[in-house]
Amino acid sequence: MKKSLIIAAALALAPTFAAAESFQEAFEMNRAMYGTDHTFAWNGKQYTTTHEEEVEARVKPTKANAEALIAKAEAKNKEVAELGFEWKLTRGIIKDAKAAVAEGEYQKALDLAAQAKYHARIGIAQYHYAQKNWHLSVPQ
Structure with a gap:
């Protein structure tokens, strides 16, 4: 017992x-x-x-705020592209965010831009992980 x-x-x-x-x-x-x-x-x-991007997307859904977050996403994506770790879908998400701004759907644009910025940030983390752990990819 x-x-x-x-x-x-x-x-x-x-x-x-x-x-x-x-x-x-x-x-x-x-x-x-x-x-x-x-x-x-x-x-x-x-x-x-x-996530920091979720906080950034919680601003008032205006054209200016959406365009500002899209610019941040583009800058972060450019940074990860220079490292060679850009994710394929990120450019498409940024394109969709710009289209949402053009249609006046500012909250949708904010959400998409936040998602794109998150993907770029994770791509940068992926780059740093690969730099630190490259030896794990080498066959023995």
Whole structure:
């Protein structure tokens, strides 16, 4: 009886002992479990599960704001393209964002521009990961 209680307690408490090793892991774990705008603690500090691009897209949906975010997305995409890690779909998303501005759909344009900027930012992270871990791609 005691053994089964100890095993049950260990299994019940096991998830609480599984701590994220890095901020990125903690962010991704909380984002997957709770979605955007969730506050979580990591290493004694409070963070939210919101990407910077989501915050940028929450401005008032005006033509000027949409065009400004599209410009940021284009700049970030240019940066990742120079590194050689541009994602194929990002240019199309920027094109769609510009079309949304032309149609007066400013919130849609903001959302698309934020998505394009996010893809470019992740492409840059992918580049840095590849630079650090290139040896893992070499056959042995």
